[in-house]
Each structure stands twice: as C-alpha cells, then as structure tokens.
Amino acid sequence: MRKYLLKRIGLAIGIVFAISLITFIILNIIPGDPAALMLGDMASPETIAKLREQMGLDRPLPEQYIAWIFRLITGDLGNSYFQKKPVLELIGYALYYTSRLAICAYAIALIIGITSGVIAAVFQGKAVDRILMTIAIMGISAPAFWVAILLQIYIALNFDIFPVSGANEPIGFVLPSIALGSRYAASIARITRTSMIETMNQDFIKTARAKGLKNYRIILVHALRNALLPIVTVIGSDIGSLLAGAMLTESVFNIPGIGKLLIDAINKRDLPIVQGTVMYIATVCVLIYLIVDILYAVIDPRIKLGEGSSE
Amino acid sequence: MDEVILKVRDLTVVLDSLDKTFRILDKISFDLKKGETLGVVGESGCGKSMLASAIMGLTSKPLRIDGGSVVFKGEELIGLPEKKLRYYRGKKIAMIFQDPMTSLNPIIKCGSQIVETILAHEKVSKKEAKERSLRLIREVGLDNANEIYNKIPAQLSGGQRQRIVIAMALSCSPDLIICDEPTTALDVVIQKQILNLIKRLVQETRASCIFISHDMGVIADMSDKVMVMYAGQVVEHADQKAVFENPAHPYSKALQASLPQKAKGKERLHEIPGSVPLPDNMPKGCLFADRCPLADSRCKEQRPDLTNNNGHFCRCFKEQEQIG
Ligand SMILES: Nc1ncnc2c1ncn2[C@@H]1O[C@H](COP(=O)(O)OP(=O)(O)OP(=O)(O)O)[C@@H](O)[C@H]1O
Numbered sequence A: 001m002r003k004y005l006l007k008r009i010g011l012a013i014g015i016v017f018a019i020s021l022i023t024f025i026i027l028n029i030i031p032g033d034p035a036a037l038m039l040g041d042m043a044s045p046e047t048i049a050k051l052r053e054q055m056g057l058d059r060p061l062p063e064q065y066i067a068w069i070f071r072l073i074t075g076d077l078g079n080s081y082f083q084k085k086p087v088l089e090l091i092g093y094a095l096y097y098t099s100r101l102a103i104c105a106y107a108i109a110l111i112i113g114i115t116s117g118v119i120a121a122v123f124q125g126k127a128v129d130r131i132l133m134t135i136a137i138m139g140i141s142a143p144a145f146w147v148a149i150l151l152q153i154y155i156a157l158n159f160d161i162f163p164v165s166g167a168n169e170p171i172g173f174v175l176p177s178i179a180l181g182s183r184y185a186a187s188i189a190r191i192t193r194t195s196m197i198e199t200m201n202q203d204f205i206k207t208a209r210a211k212g213l214k215n216y217r218i219i220l221v222h223a224l225r226n227a228l229l230p231i232v233t234v235i236g237s238d239i240g241s242l243l244a245g246a247m248l249t250e251s252v253f254n255i256p257g258i259g260k261l262l263i264d265a266i267n268k269r270d271l272p273i274v275q276g277t278v279m280y281i282a283t284v285c286v287l288i289y290l291i292v293d294i295l296y297a298v299i300d301p302r303i304k305l306g307e308g309s310s311e
Numbered sequence B: 001m002d003e004v005i006l007k008v009r010d011l012t013v014v015l016d017s018l019d020k021t022f023r024i025l026d027k028i029s030f031d032l033k034k035g036e037t038l039g040v041v042g043e044s045g046c047g048k049s050m051l052a053s054a055i056m057g058l059t060s061k062p063l064r065i066d067g068g069s070v071v072f073k074g075e076e077l078i079g080l081p082e083k084k085l086r087y088y089r090g091k092k093i094a095m096i097f098q099d100p101m102t103s104l105n106p107i108i109k110c111g112s113q114i115v116e117t118i119l120a121h122e123k124v125s126k127k128e129a130k131e132r133s134l135r136l137i138r139e140v141g142l143d144n145a146n147e148i149y150n151k152i153p154a155q156l157s158g159g160q161r162q163r164i165v166i167a168m169a170l171s172c173s174p175d176l177i178i179c180d181e182p183t184t185a186l187d188v189v190i191q192k193q194i195l196n197l198i199k200r201l202v203q204e205t206r207a208s209c210i211f212i213s214h215d216m217g218v219i220a221d222m223s224d225k226v227m228v229m230y231a232g233q234v235v236e237h238a239d240q241k242a243v244f245e246n247p248a249h250p251y252s253k254a255l256q257a258s259l260p261q262k263a264k265g266k267e268r269l270h271e272i273p274g275s276v277p278l279p280d281n282m283p284k285g286c287l288f289a290d291r292c293p294l295a296d297s298r299c300k301e302q303r304p305d306l307t308n309n310n311g312h313f314c315r316c317f318k319e320q321e322q323i324g
C-alpha cells in the first residue's frame, strides 16, 4: 500500500509541474503584451518598457518561469491586472461559490443517479427501466446551460422563491445545482445500471442467492458494492470538472464562481488570473484523481495487495 | 437411514426464446434418502447445473420451471414464495459451486461471507457466528483460521477458496448438499483432497448429497446411486454398483469406456463421436441415436421411455429388447 501511495503522489506532483510548464509556455506564446494591455492604448513606449521591467517581463523566459514557480509554491499567484487584488484571494472567493454549487449538484447527482441506476438494473427490461433510461439519455444529451435557461424561464420566473440569478441565499443554489447535476445524474445512472447488471450476472451473486440471503442484501451488499468500483472512477473526474467551475451554468445564473472568474479573465486578458485559475484547476483535478485512486484501493482490497500477491 | 428427504417428480425446465420454448430438463424423477449420495453424470450441456438450480428454485430469466414437483422433507418447493424458499436455501439445502475463483464475493472477507450465511438463518450474535465460522474454517482443513478469516478470496489459492465455500455450505448444518462439479476447476492433487473432504464431511454430518460431475471416475468414488443424464433426460438410474458393473445404456457404457484407467496404457482414449444435441435441434427419436453404435431405424423414429428393471432404470429400446 505504501509503495502504491508514494508512486501515485510522485506522479501527481510530476503532472502538476508539467501543466505549469505548458500553461506558462502557452500564455507566453499568445500575442499581446500584458504591460501594454494594462496601460491601455494611450501609453508611451517608455512607460510600457518601464512597467515591463517592473513586472520582470524583460528577463529571459526560463528565468521568468522559475521565478513564477517559486512564487507559486509560496502561494503567491500575483495580482490581477484590473481588479488590483491578489489572484489567490479572488480564487478563494470564487471557490466558495463553486464548491458549494459543486457539492449540491453532485450530491443530487449521486443520490438520483445511483438510486435510479440500481432500480433500472433490478427491473431490467421492464417499463421502469426503459423510462428511467430514456430520461437518462435526455439528461446526458441536454447541455447544462440549456437546462439552466429552461429552469430559469419555467421555474424561476413562475415561482418567486427561486431567484432568477445570483446566489446570495442558499435557495439560489437549488436551480443551478439541478441544472448542473442533471447531466451527472444521468451518466451515473447509466454507469450504475450497466455495472449492476454485469455484477448481478456473476457467480457470486448466485452463491449469495443459494445462501438464502434477502434480496435487498444481495443487491446492496453483494452487487452494489462491487458495481460501485467503476462508478468511483467517474466520480473522481466529475468532481474534478465540477470544482474547476461550471462556466456556462455559473454565467447563466450569474454565480461568481471559478468558471465565471476564468471566463471574465479570458475576456479581459487578465493573465495572472488566467494563469492562477488554470493552475488551480489542474491541481484540483490531479488531487481528485489521487484521492480517487486511494479511495479505490480502500473499496477494492485487491489493489492494496499490489502486483504479484494475487493469482 | 431409509427416510426419503428429497422426492423429485417429472421436474421440467424450459427455455423461453422469442418465439419458441425449448425443454432443457425433461421430466426428471428420483428419490434421495437421508445420508445417501446421488451422483449425477453427463457431458457438458446435459442440464446437470440446471437440475441443481431447479431444486433450489434458482432458475432465472429465460429459464423457467414448467411443471413437476420437488418435495423436500414433506414440503413442496415448486411454487413456494421466495420468502419461504429462502428458509431452505443455505439452511436446509446448501450448494457448492464449480469455480471457487468466481463463486465467492471478491471484495468481502472470507470469514464475513460465512458469518453472513449463519446470520441470515439463525438468531445468534455476531460473536457466536464468528466463532462458529472459525471452527468451520478449521474443520475444512485450513490452519491459522484467524488469518484466513480476514482474507479476501484473491489472497487464497483455489483449493483454499473451495474449502471456504464448503465451510459456508456446512455453516447451517444442511440436510442436503448439492455439489455442482466442485473440483472441476482445481488441479488434480487438490481435487483429490477436496473430494475426500466432501466425502468425510457428508458422512460425518449424515447429510444427503447430490454430487454432479462429468467425470465417471469421481462419480464412482463419491456416489451410492448414479443418475446418468443426456440432453436433459435421465437415461440410466440405479445403484452405483449396478451402473458401473453392469451399465445398461449405451451412453453410460461409452462414458465408462472413456475413463483413462479403463483405456489402459497408450491406447487412445475412447471418445464418443459427435456432441450433445442442442435444445433447438433435438432429434425426433432417441436423443442419443445419432451417436449410438447400436441405433437402428426405430431408435431414430421413436423416443424410448425410461423403463424399470428391478430398480435399474434405463431409457433404451435395445436394452428393453434384450430383457425381453
Ligand atoms: N441462461 C441460459 N440461457 C440459455 N440457455 C441456457 C442457460 N443456462 C443453461 N442453458 C442451456 O441449458 C442446457 C443445460 O445447461 P447446464 O448448465 O445445466 O449444463 P451442465 O450439464 O451443467 O453442463 P456443464 O458440465 O457445462 O456445467 C444447455 O443446453 C444450456 O445451453
């Protein structure tokens, strides 16, 4: 187990570094001089040159990269060009909204997705199964922002308790969470169903039945726990992408989360924010994958053994 | 010793396909006495596993029990609601499956899988159930029971796993143990050990046993009575001695001739030409006629019945002619 952990952590750190390098290179390749951008069209070349020197933009790129990495490690993501605030603070503020939205959305998705997946699998081929799976396909193909707009038009405008936009009160999270979560619920439902059906056909389920166990125990303890393994992997990448911010949903409901922060920054070419947010997203994704790998080993004791000890 | 604990009559299982139904088991009948072991033998696809499932009421989906009766200790099991059937499964009738690699839950500790069986049927504390499981693990010949208890199946060898399956089957002291090819997936040395273990435990617990195998040698070793199945039918059924010393059906004879110890030395193994007919392509006459060296035109036209010759049942025109 320890070896497995160390390997995964090493890999995670390597990936974050690789991403930082790529981000740095890309942002330095795209045309446009940040100093000129910040000062506006009217600035003289001298002022621009002075600012460039101040910002360290006149140094060689490798040197700039190393300096940036060092600042990154100490948690200094620089300041926003336009908002004049530390990027870290802006991300922290956005994260508060994004994580709340992500947690609500994913909680809804997990509960609805796993429940309906199990029900569909147990009643495989029956009407319940077909209805649930039709809804799931619709849920997967409907883009979140479209669901968001529909909810806005049909629910928020008709029922006063739901605000059309903004998220100052908890109730404001309900519709965005449904909009954002529905697609995840649908895909979790489909994966759960497939995985459950496959598991229910395995020999050990027949053993469980031959042992005279109750049905709910066979389904929940014997089948679902085995069937959850493939679900855990998608949970990881789903949460990763949710914490990276739901750009469109956040924009539609005007929630100041990570997604909105990034989109606004891109529009304004606020490079420190873009760089910082991308690094944040990358780190979150890598971290989530790491956690999922560890979780996977906890759920499936076979992994703990590592190679060699299983036949 | 003479009490009949299982009485199967005309048990029929069909396979529902889109437009047709096929018979997988065709009117199987037999009695099983207390402490007796019935060996069920036949090639792959003869319906041996189907018979085991049907007795336990475990036939599912495309397959369906279509008539017949299974009376266990005086109670009819066919048509019994799931809830009542559960009482029999695991408690009164236990099953040992073919492949211990797949018949145990891969992510649950072996010990817990035994405990769970006990808790499903008996009102005992978890602690008692655990103690009994440890005792059972020792009883099936596994040392350091405490260690084995906490292992998941992947940490055990095939033989060890099958011992766990056996411990699980014995956990509620069943009256009937159904073994569906319990050693087919194991290597030869382990096979012998497991067979001896099953034999010893069946004798000690005085349970009845249905022992399924496609290996005539194993059947000879394990059984008091032998039932030879072919394409879903019983073709011969008698005492072990009678079937082995005086086989009546050409199929039984062929199976015995294919035994390695009978085909001595470098002599080629006697193989039965052709294969078992599939449910959707059953011959009109005797199901074995296409592969039978004795078959004549009548055999290909009519189906023989199972006839009783002093307790030796056989389904063959030729045999009936001989007896007269
Ligand atoms: N789920 C199923 N769907 C369709 N046909 C099935 C199913 N299960 C069994 N059968 C058919 O039932 C027949 C009997 O199968 P069964 O598994 O009982 O054979 P068996 O004698 O146990 O063979 P083996 O030695 O391979 O275990 C076979 O012809 C098989 O094709």
Ligand SMILES: [Mg+2]
Binding pocket: B048, B049, B050, B180, B181
């Ligand atoms: Mg079988």
